[in-house]
Amino acid sequence: MASEHETPTPSSSFDPSLPKRQSCSDCPFCSISSIYAPYDPQNPPDARSRIIDPNLPSPGPSTFIVLSTPQVMAFLDIMPLSVGHILVCPRNHRPKLTDASQVEAAELGRYLRVLSAAVVRATGIKDWNVVQNNGAAAAQVVPHLHFHIIPRPELRDKRSERFTATMFGRGQRDDLDEGEAVVLAEKIRQEVAKVVKEDQKQQNSSKL
Amino acid sequence: MASEHETPTPSSSFDPSLPKRQSCSDCPFCSISSIYAPYDPQNPPDARSRIIDPNLPSPGPSTFIVLSTPQVMAFLDIMPLSVGHILVCPRNHRPKLTDASQVEAAELGRYLRVLSAAVVRATGIKDWNVVQNNGAAAAQVVPHLHFHIIPRPELRDKRSERFTATMFGRGQRDDLDEGEAVVLAEKIRQEVAKVVKEDQKQQNSSKL
Numbered sequence: 001m002a003s004e005h006e007t008p009t010p011s012s013s014f015d016p017s018l019p020k021r022q023s024c025s026d027c028p029f030c031s032i033s034s035i036y037a038p039y040d041p042q043n044p045p046d047a048r049s050r051i052i053d054p055n056l057p058s059p060g061p062s063t064f065i066v067l068s069t070p071q072v073m074a075f076l077d078i079m080p081l082s083v084g085h086i087l088v089c090p091r092n093h094r095p096k097l098t099d100a101s102q103v104e105a106a107e108l109g110r111y112l113r114v115l116s117a118a119v120v121r122a123t124g125i126k127d128w129n130v131v132q133n134n135g136a137a138a139a140q141v142v143p144h145l146h147f148h149i150i151p152r153p154e155l156r157d158k159r160s161e162r163f164t165a166t167m168f169g170r171g172q173r174d175d176l177d178e179g180e181a182v183v184l185a186e187k188i189r190q191e192v193a194k195v196v197k198e199d200q201k202q203q204n205s206s207k208l
Numbered sequence: 209m210a211s212e213h214e215t216p217t218p219s220s221s222f223d224p225s226l227p228k229r230q231s232c233s234d235c236p237f238c239s240i241s242s243i244y245a246p247y248d249p250q251n252p253p254d255a256r257s258r259i260i261d262p263n264l265p266s267p268g269p270s271t272f273i274v275l276s277t278p279q280v281m282a283f284l285d286i287m288p289l290s291v292g293h294i295l296v297c298p299r300n301h302r303p304k305l306t307d308a309s310q311v312e313a314a315e316l317g318r319y320l321r322v323l324s325a326a327v328v329r330a331t332g333i334k335d336w337n338v339v340q341n342n343g344a345a346a347a348q349v350v351p352h353l354h355f356h357i358i359p360r361p362e363l364r365d366k367r368s369e370r371f372t373a374t375m376f377g378r379g380q381r382d383d384l385d386e387g388e389a390v391v392l393a394e395k396i397r398q399e400v401a402k403v404v405k406e407d408q409k410q411q412n413s414s415k416l
Contacts, residue, residue: 097338098325102318102407109317110310116342117306127343130305130355134324135335138360147338152346199310 024093029073029144032063033091038070041114041196044189047182052189054182062178064185067115067192071107074115076181079173082151084123084184088115089146096134097145108147114199116149118191122184125151232301237281237352240271241299246278249322249404252397255390260397262390270386272393275323275400279315282323284389287381290359292331292392296323297354304342305353316355322407324357326399330392333359 023030035056045051054062066086067074077085088111090104100108112130120126131148133140231238243264253259262270274294275282285293296319298312308316320338328334339356341348 096324097321098328100321102321102411105321106314106318109320110314112317113305113308113310113313116304120306127345127348129342129346130338130340132338134337135360137335137362138337140335152343154345203310 022092022094024144027093027142027144028060029087029089029142029146030093031057031060032065032075033073033089036063036065036068036073038068038091041067041069042193042200044193047186052185054178054185062176062181064176064181066118066185066188067111069107069111071104072111074111076176076185077148078176080176081148081173082125082153083180084119084125084128084149084151084188086115086119086149086188087146088112088149089144094145095143096140097132098134100145112147112149114192114195115188117195118188119149119151121191121194122187123151125153127152230300230302232352235301235350235352236268237295237297237350237354238301239265239268240273240283241281241297244271244273244276244281246276246299249275249277250401250408252401255394260393262386262393270384270389272384272389274326274393274396275319277315277319279312280319282319284384284393285356286384288384289381290333290361291388292327292333292336292357292359292396294323294327294357294396295354296320296357297352302353303351304348305340306342308353320355320357322400322403323396325403326396327357327359329399329402330395331359333361335360 023034037051039045039051050056052065052068054064057063061078064076065073066076067088069091071091072088073091074086074088077087088108090100090108092101092104094100094104097105116128116130119128129148129150129152131150132146134145231242245259247253247259258264260273260276262272265271269286272284273281274284275296277299279299280296281299282294282296285295296316298308298316300309300312302308302312305313324336324338327336337356337358337360339358340354342353
Protein backbone atom coordinates (compact mmCIF):
# COMPACT_ATOMS: atom_id res chain seq x y z
CA MET A 1 0.00 0.00 0.00
CA ALA A 2 1.00 3.60 -0.47
CA SER A 3 3.47 5.26 1.80
CA GLU A 4 1.73 7.81 3.95
CA HIS A 5 3.07 10.68 5.98
CA GLU A 6 -0.16 11.97 7.43
CA THR A 7 -2.48 10.46 10.02
CA PRO A 8 -5.63 9.05 8.44
CA THR A 9 -7.79 12.02 9.25
CA PRO A 10 -9.88 13.44 6.41
CA SER A 11 -9.59 17.20 6.49
CA SER A 12 -12.87 18.90 7.23
CA SER A 13 -11.58 22.39 6.44
CA PHE A 14 -9.90 23.33 3.19
CA ASP A 15 -6.11 23.36 3.05
CA PRO A 16 -4.88 24.18 -0.46
CA SER A 17 -1.36 22.83 0.10
CA LEU A 18 -0.66 19.85 -2.07
CA PRO A 19 0.87 16.74 -0.55
CA LYS A 20 3.91 15.40 -2.39
CA ARG A 21 2.35 14.03 -5.53
CA GLN A 22 2.95 10.66 -7.14
CA SER A 23 2.26 11.03 -10.84
CA CYS A 24 2.56 8.99 -13.99
CA SER A 25 3.29 10.69 -17.32
CA ASP A 26 1.05 8.60 -19.59
CA CYS A 27 -2.00 8.43 -17.30
CA PRO A 28 -4.97 10.61 -18.38
CA PHE A 29 -6.11 11.14 -14.79
CA CYS A 30 -2.60 12.18 -13.68
CA SER A 31 -2.66 14.63 -16.57
CA ILE A 32 -5.96 16.07 -15.26
CA SER A 33 -4.64 16.23 -11.72
CA SER A 34 -1.47 18.05 -12.84
CA ILE A 35 -3.49 20.61 -14.88
CA TYR A 36 -6.24 21.47 -12.37
CA ALA A 37 -5.18 23.01 -9.04
CA PRO A 38 -7.21 22.42 -5.88
CA TYR A 39 -9.94 24.89 -4.95
CA ASP A 40 -12.13 25.20 -1.84
CA PRO A 41 -15.23 23.01 -2.49
CA GLN A 42 -17.31 25.47 -0.43
CA ASN A 43 -16.32 28.32 -2.77
CA PRO A 44 -16.00 26.86 -6.27
CA PRO A 45 -14.58 29.11 -9.00
CA ASP A 46 -16.92 30.89 -11.41
CA ALA A 47 -17.91 28.79 -14.44
CA ARG A 48 -15.75 31.03 -16.69
CA SER A 49 -12.71 30.88 -14.42
CA ARG A 50 -9.46 29.73 -15.97
CA ILE A 51 -8.97 27.42 -12.94
CA ILE A 52 -11.64 25.05 -14.26
CA ASP A 53 -11.45 25.85 -18.01
CA PRO A 54 -12.59 22.58 -19.68
CA ASN A 55 -10.19 23.16 -22.59
CA LEU A 56 -6.96 23.22 -20.57
CA PRO A 57 -6.04 19.58 -21.35
CA SER A 58 -5.87 20.45 -25.11
CA PRO A 59 -5.15 18.44 -27.24
CA GLY A 60 -6.58 15.99 -24.66
CA PRO A 61 -10.35 15.72 -24.25
CA SER A 62 -12.20 18.60 -22.52
CA THR A 63 -12.48 18.06 -18.77
CA PHE A 64 -15.40 19.24 -16.65
CA ILE A 65 -14.19 19.45 -13.04
CA VAL A 66 -16.77 19.12 -10.26
CA LEU A 67 -14.34 18.73 -7.32
CA SER A 68 -10.63 19.41 -6.91
CA THR A 69 -9.09 19.08 -3.44
CA PRO A 70 -5.50 18.29 -2.45
CA GLN A 71 -6.42 14.58 -2.15
CA VAL A 72 -9.43 13.93 -4.40
CA MET A 73 -10.69 15.02 -7.83
CA ALA A 74 -14.00 14.48 -9.62
CA PHE A 75 -15.08 15.26 -13.19
CA LEU A 76 -17.72 14.31 -15.73
CA ASP A 77 -17.18 10.98 -17.52
CA ILE A 78 -16.46 11.79 -21.18
CA MET A 79 -18.62 8.84 -22.31
CA PRO A 80 -21.47 8.97 -19.78
CA LEU A 81 -23.87 6.08 -19.26
CA SER A 82 -26.41 8.66 -18.05
CA VAL A 83 -26.66 12.41 -17.40
CA GLY A 84 -24.58 13.17 -14.30
CA HIS A 85 -22.17 10.22 -14.66
CA ILE A 86 -19.00 11.36 -12.88
CA LEU A 87 -15.65 9.87 -11.90
CA VAL A 88 -14.03 10.32 -8.47
CA CYS A 89 -10.31 9.60 -8.03
CA PRO A 90 -7.31 10.36 -5.82
CA ARG A 91 -4.98 13.08 -7.14
CA ASN A 92 -2.03 10.72 -6.77
CA HIS A 93 -1.49 7.87 -9.20
CA ARG A 94 -2.86 4.75 -7.49
CA PRO A 95 -3.65 1.84 -9.83
CA LYS A 96 -6.08 0.00 -7.55
CA LEU A 97 -8.07 0.76 -4.38
CA THR A 98 -5.51 -1.21 -2.35
CA ASP A 99 -2.77 1.18 -3.57
CA ALA A 100 -4.50 4.19 -1.97
CA SER A 101 -3.18 5.60 1.30
CA GLN A 102 -5.32 5.41 4.43
CA VAL A 103 -6.09 9.14 4.13
CA GLU A 104 -7.03 8.87 0.46
CA ALA A 105 -9.37 5.93 1.12
CA ALA A 106 -11.18 7.84 3.87
CA GLU A 107 -11.35 11.01 1.75
CA LEU A 108 -12.77 9.02 -1.19
CA GLY A 109 -15.44 7.60 1.13
CA ARG A 110 -16.22 11.06 2.46
CA TYR A 111 -16.56 12.62 -1.00
CA LEU A 112 -18.51 9.71 -2.54
CA ARG A 113 -21.32 10.65 -0.15
CA VAL A 114 -20.99 14.41 -0.81
CA LEU A 115 -20.80 13.99 -4.60
CA SER A 116 -23.69 11.49 -4.67
CA ALA A 117 -25.88 14.04 -2.88
CA ALA A 118 -24.73 16.78 -5.27
CA VAL A 119 -25.41 14.68 -8.39
CA VAL A 120 -28.90 13.72 -7.12
CA ARG A 121 -29.72 17.38 -6.52
CA ALA A 122 -28.21 18.60 -9.79
CA THR A 123 -29.90 15.97 -11.99
CA GLY A 124 -33.11 15.31 -10.02
CA ILE A 125 -32.43 11.57 -10.49
CA LYS A 126 -32.92 9.86 -7.11
CA ASP A 127 -31.32 6.45 -7.78
CA TRP A 128 -27.69 5.75 -8.70
CA ASN A 129 -24.86 3.21 -8.72
CA VAL A 130 -21.36 3.58 -7.35
CA VAL A 131 -18.90 1.31 -9.19
CA GLN A 132 -15.15 0.92 -8.91
CA ASN A 133 -13.23 -1.60 -11.02
CA ASN A 134 -9.81 -3.03 -10.10
CA GLY A 135 -7.78 -4.72 -12.84
CA ALA A 136 -8.45 -5.90 -16.39
CA ALA A 137 -10.61 -8.88 -15.34
CA ALA A 138 -12.85 -6.41 -13.49
CA ALA A 139 -13.13 -4.17 -16.60
CA GLN A 140 -10.82 -1.41 -15.34
CA VAL A 141 -9.82 0.65 -18.38
CA VAL A 142 -7.84 3.63 -17.00
CA PRO A 143 -5.25 2.20 -14.57
CA HIS A 144 -5.72 5.02 -12.01
CA LEU A 145 -8.16 4.16 -9.21
CA HIS A 146 -11.56 5.80 -9.82
CA PHE A 147 -15.14 5.42 -8.65
CA HIS A 148 -18.05 5.91 -11.04
CA ILE A 149 -21.19 7.64 -9.75
CA ILE A 150 -23.91 6.77 -12.28
CA PRO A 151 -27.46 8.12 -12.00
CA ARG A 152 -30.15 5.56 -12.95
CA PRO A 153 -33.17 7.45 -14.30
CA GLU A 154 -35.76 4.64 -14.54
CA LEU A 155 -35.95 0.92 -14.22
CA ARG A 156 -37.07 0.18 -17.76
CA ASP A 157 -35.89 2.98 -19.96
CA LYS A 158 -33.41 2.45 -22.79
CA ARG A 159 -30.41 3.69 -20.85
CA SER A 160 -31.20 1.21 -18.09
CA GLU A 161 -31.34 -1.71 -20.54
CA ARG A 162 -28.01 -0.64 -21.93
CA PHE A 163 -26.44 -0.21 -18.51
CA THR A 164 -25.45 -3.74 -17.57
CA ALA A 165 -24.14 -4.39 -21.09
CA THR A 166 -21.91 -1.32 -21.13
CA MET A 167 -20.80 -0.79 -17.54
CA PHE A 168 -18.18 -3.46 -17.78
CA GLY A 169 -16.60 -2.54 -21.06
CA ARG A 170 -18.92 -3.86 -23.77
CA GLY A 171 -21.42 -2.01 -25.95
CA GLN A 172 -21.94 1.61 -26.91
CA ARG A 173 -21.58 4.73 -24.80
CA ASP A 174 -22.45 8.27 -25.92
CA ASP A 175 -19.92 11.08 -26.08
CA LEU A 176 -20.51 13.93 -23.67
CA ASP A 177 -22.35 16.95 -25.13
CA GLU A 178 -19.97 19.80 -24.26
CA GLY A 179 -22.61 22.53 -24.11
CA GLU A 180 -24.70 20.54 -21.67
CA ALA A 181 -21.57 19.52 -19.77
CA VAL A 182 -20.60 23.14 -18.95
CA VAL A 183 -24.03 23.76 -17.39
CA LEU A 184 -24.17 20.40 -15.57
CA ALA A 185 -20.66 20.69 -14.09
CA GLU A 186 -21.48 24.20 -12.78
CA LYS A 187 -24.68 22.85 -11.17
CA ILE A 188 -22.82 19.97 -9.51
CA ARG A 189 -20.05 22.27 -8.18
CA GLN A 190 -22.70 24.55 -6.66
CA GLU A 191 -24.50 21.59 -5.05
CA VAL A 192 -21.20 20.21 -3.69
CA ALA A 193 -20.62 23.63 -2.08
CA LYS A 194 -24.07 23.51 -0.45
CA VAL A 195 -23.62 19.94 0.85
CA VAL A 196 -20.17 20.70 2.30
CA LYS A 197 -21.50 23.87 3.96
CA GLU A 198 -24.43 21.92 5.46
CA ASP A 199 -22.01 19.29 6.76
CA GLN A 200 -19.77 21.97 8.26
CA LYS A 201 -22.74 23.61 9.95
CA GLN A 202 -23.86 20.28 11.41
CA GLN A 203 -20.35 19.57 12.70
CA ASN A 204 -20.10 23.00 14.30
CA SER A 205 -23.51 22.72 15.96
CA SER A 206 -22.73 19.24 17.30
CA LYS A 207 -19.56 20.66 18.92
CA LEU A 208 -21.50 23.32 20.85
CA MET B 209 -28.26 13.42 5.85
CA ALA B 210 -27.80 11.66 9.15
CA SER B 211 -27.44 13.59 12.35
CA GLU B 212 -23.91 13.20 13.66
CA HIS B 213 -22.45 13.88 17.05
CA GLU B 214 -18.83 13.13 16.32
CA THR B 215 -16.33 14.99 14.22
CA PRO B 216 -15.69 13.21 10.91
CA THR B 217 -12.52 11.50 12.03
CA PRO B 218 -12.29 7.77 11.33
CA SER B 219 -10.97 6.06 14.44
CA SER B 220 -7.54 4.52 13.92
CA SER B 221 -7.55 2.68 17.25
CA PHE B 222 -10.32 0.39 18.43
CA ASP B 223 -13.00 1.77 20.72
CA PRO B 224 -15.65 -0.86 21.47
CA SER B 225 -18.27 1.63 22.67
CA LEU B 226 -21.23 1.71 20.36
CA PRO B 227 -22.57 5.05 19.17
CA LYS B 228 -26.34 5.49 19.63
CA ARG B 229 -27.73 3.13 17.05
CA GLN B 230 -30.45 3.79 14.49
CA SER B 231 -32.08 0.48 13.71
CA CYS B 232 -35.03 -0.84 11.73
CA SER B 233 -36.87 -3.97 12.87
CA ASP B 234 -37.54 -5.58 9.47
CA CYS B 235 -34.11 -4.94 7.90
CA PRO B 236 -31.87 -8.03 7.59
CA PHE B 237 -28.69 -5.97 7.96
CA CYS B 238 -30.03 -4.24 11.09
CA SER B 239 -30.77 -7.72 12.43
CA ILE B 240 -27.12 -8.73 11.78
CA SER B 241 -25.82 -5.53 13.35
CA SER B 242 -27.96 -6.05 16.48
CA ILE B 243 -26.80 -9.68 16.86
CA TYR B 244 -23.04 -9.27 16.33
CA ALA B 245 -21.14 -7.03 18.77
CA PRO B 246 -18.05 -5.10 17.65
CA TYR B 247 -14.62 -6.66 18.07
CA ASP B 248 -11.11 -5.29 17.56
CA PRO B 249 -10.22 -5.93 13.86
CA GLN B 250 -6.58 -6.40 14.88
CA ASN B 251 -7.55 -9.23 17.26
CA PRO B 252 -10.47 -11.09 15.68
CA PRO B 253 -12.22 -13.75 17.77
CA ASP B 254 -11.36 -17.41 17.29
CA ALA B 255 -13.37 -19.10 14.51
CA ARG B 256 -15.31 -21.11 17.15
CA SER B 257 -16.07 -18.06 19.30
CA ARG B 258 -19.71 -17.40 20.07
CA ILE B 259 -19.14 -13.73 19.16
CA ILE B 260 -19.03 -14.64 15.47
CA ASP B 261 -21.12 -17.85 15.51
CA PRO B 262 -22.65 -18.00 11.99
CA ASN B 263 -25.85 -19.58 13.36
CA LEU B 264 -26.82 -16.76 15.73
CA PRO B 265 -29.37 -15.22 13.34
CA SER B 266 -31.40 -18.47 13.40
CA PRO B 267 -33.99 -18.85 11.93
CA GLY B 268 -32.44 -16.22 9.63
CA PRO B 269 -29.68 -17.24 7.20
CA SER B 270 -26.22 -18.07 8.63
CA THR B 271 -23.97 -15.01 8.72
CA PHE B 272 -20.21 -15.09 8.24
CA ILE B 273 -18.78 -11.93 9.81
CA VAL B 274 -15.43 -10.64 8.51
CA LEU B 275 -15.48 -7.20 10.21
CA SER B 276 -17.51 -5.76 13.07
CA THR B 277 -16.60 -2.30 14.37
CA PRO B 278 -18.79 0.27 16.13
CA GLN B 279 -19.43 1.97 12.76
CA VAL B 280 -18.98 -0.63 10.01
CA MET B 281 -19.77 -4.33 9.46
CA ALA B 282 -18.80 -6.76 6.71
CA PHE B 283 -19.91 -10.33 6.02
CA LEU B 284 -20.00 -12.87 3.19
CA ASP B 285 -22.79 -12.40 0.63
CA ILE B 286 -25.19 -15.34 1.02
CA MET B 287 -25.55 -15.61 -2.78
CA PRO B 288 -22.01 -14.85 -3.95
CA LEU B 289 -21.17 -13.97 -7.55
CA SER B 290 -17.67 -15.33 -6.88
CA VAL B 291 -15.63 -16.77 -4.00
CA GLY B 292 -14.87 -13.92 -1.59
CA HIS B 293 -17.91 -11.78 -2.46
CA ILE B 294 -18.57 -9.71 0.68
CA LEU B 295 -20.88 -6.90 1.73
CA VAL B 296 -19.73 -3.83 3.70
CA CYS B 297 -22.31 -1.64 5.48
CA PRO B 298 -22.73 0.87 8.29
CA ARG B 299 -24.05 -0.57 11.56
CA ASN B 300 -26.80 2.05 11.59
CA HIS B 301 -29.77 1.79 9.26
CA ARG B 302 -29.03 4.12 6.33
CA PRO B 303 -31.06 3.43 3.19
CA LYS B 304 -28.73 5.15 0.69
CA LEU B 305 -25.14 6.44 0.67
CA THR B 306 -26.45 9.99 1.07
CA ASP B 307 -28.13 8.94 4.35
CA ALA B 308 -24.78 8.03 5.92
CA SER B 309 -23.14 10.37 8.41
CA GLN B 310 -19.84 12.03 7.56
CA VAL B 311 -18.02 9.64 9.91
CA GLU B 312 -19.71 6.57 8.44
CA ALA B 313 -18.86 7.61 4.87
CA ALA B 314 -15.17 8.07 5.76
CA GLU B 315 -15.09 4.79 7.72
CA LEU B 316 -16.68 2.95 4.79
CA GLY B 317 -14.00 4.38 2.48
CA ARG B 318 -11.28 3.39 4.92
CA TYR B 319 -12.53 -0.19 5.30
CA LEU B 320 -13.28 -0.70 1.58
CA ARG B 321 -9.52 -0.46 1.04
CA VAL B 322 -8.65 -2.68 4.03
CA LEU B 323 -11.25 -5.33 3.12
CA SER B 324 -10.30 -5.29 -0.56
CA ALA B 325 -6.69 -6.04 0.40
CA ALA B 326 -7.85 -8.80 2.79
CA VAL B 327 -10.11 -10.43 0.17
CA VAL B 328 -7.31 -10.36 -2.45
CA ARG B 329 -4.91 -12.03 -0.01
CA ALA B 330 -7.47 -14.57 1.25
CA THR B 331 -8.68 -15.63 -2.22
CA GLY B 332 -5.56 -15.05 -4.32
CA ILE B 333 -7.79 -13.30 -6.88
CA LYS B 334 -6.08 -10.04 -7.88
CA ASP B 335 -8.93 -8.22 -9.67
CA TRP B 336 -12.26 -7.17 -8.16
CA ASN B 337 -15.22 -4.81 -8.43
CA VAL B 338 -16.66 -2.53 -5.77
CA VAL B 339 -20.37 -1.86 -6.37
CA GLN B 340 -22.93 0.06 -4.34
CA ASN B 341 -26.54 0.42 -5.51
CA ASN B 342 -28.89 3.19 -4.37
CA GLY B 343 -32.64 2.73 -4.95
CA ALA B 344 -34.79 0.30 -6.93
CA ALA B 345 -33.86 1.72 -10.35
CA ALA B 346 -30.21 1.04 -9.46
CA ALA B 347 -31.03 -2.59 -8.46
CA GLN B 348 -30.74 -2.07 -4.71
CA VAL B 349 -32.46 -5.06 -3.05
CA VAL B 350 -31.82 -4.67 0.71
CA PRO B 351 -32.68 -1.04 1.62
CA HIS B 352 -29.70 -0.64 3.97
CA LEU B 353 -26.66 0.97 2.35
CA HIS B 354 -24.03 -1.66 1.44
CA PHE B 355 -21.00 -1.97 -0.81
CA HIS B 356 -20.25 -5.23 -2.64
CA ILE B 357 -16.63 -6.33 -2.96
CA ILE B 358 -16.64 -8.93 -5.75
CA PRO B 359 -13.48 -10.79 -6.81
CA ARG B 360 -13.23 -11.33 -10.59
CA PRO B 361 -11.22 -14.51 -11.20
CA GLU B 362 -10.65 -14.32 -14.98
CA LEU B 363 -11.78 -12.34 -17.96
CA ARG B 364 -13.37 -15.19 -19.84
CA ASP B 365 -14.46 -17.80 -17.35
CA LYS B 366 -18.09 -18.73 -16.78
CA ARG B 367 -18.50 -16.65 -13.65
CA SER B 368 -17.25 -13.61 -15.54
CA GLU B 369 -19.79 -14.12 -18.34
CA ARG B 370 -22.53 -14.38 -15.75
CA PHE B 371 -21.37 -11.34 -13.84
CA THR B 372 -22.90 -8.47 -15.81
CA ALA B 373 -26.20 -10.35 -16.15
CA THR B 374 -26.53 -11.02 -12.43
CA MET B 375 -24.90 -8.04 -10.70
CA PHE B 376 -27.92 -5.86 -11.24
CA GLY B 377 -30.65 -8.26 -10.16
CA ARG B 378 -31.20 -10.62 -13.09
CA GLY B 379 -30.03 -14.21 -13.59
CA GLN B 380 -28.83 -16.95 -11.28
CA ARG B 381 -26.60 -16.71 -8.22
CA ASP B 382 -25.31 -19.66 -6.22
CA ASP B 383 -26.06 -20.17 -2.54
CA LEU B 384 -23.05 -19.95 -0.25
CA ASP B 385 -21.48 -23.30 0.71
CA GLU B 386 -21.45 -23.07 4.50
CA GLY B 387 -18.46 -25.36 5.05
CA GLU B 388 -16.32 -23.30 2.67
CA ALA B 389 -17.75 -20.10 4.16
CA VAL B 390 -16.48 -20.87 7.68
CA VAL B 391 -12.93 -21.32 6.36
CA LEU B 392 -13.05 -18.32 4.03
CA ALA B 393 -14.46 -15.94 6.66
CA GLU B 394 -11.71 -16.98 9.09
CA LYS B 395 -9.06 -16.32 6.42
CA ILE B 396 -10.49 -12.89 5.64
CA ARG B 397 -10.67 -11.89 9.33
CA GLN B 398 -7.02 -12.90 9.75
CA GLU B 399 -5.98 -10.90 6.67
CA VAL B 400 -7.96 -7.87 7.87
CA ALA B 401 -6.03 -8.07 11.15
CA LYS B 402 -2.71 -8.12 9.26
CA VAL B 403 -3.63 -5.18 7.02
CA VAL B 404 -4.84 -3.06 9.96
CA LYS B 405 -1.65 -3.87 11.90
CA GLU B 406 0.51 -2.92 8.89
CA ASP B 407 -1.42 0.36 8.57
CA GLN B 408 -0.97 1.07 12.27
CA LYS B 409 2.75 0.39 12.05
CA GLN B 410 3.07 2.70 9.06
CA GLN B 411 1.17 5.44 10.87
CA ASN B 412 3.32 5.10 13.96
CA SER B 413 6.58 5.14 11.99
CA SER B 414 5.50 8.23 10.03
CA LYS B 415 4.86 10.04 13.32
CA LEU B 416 8.44 9.44 14.55
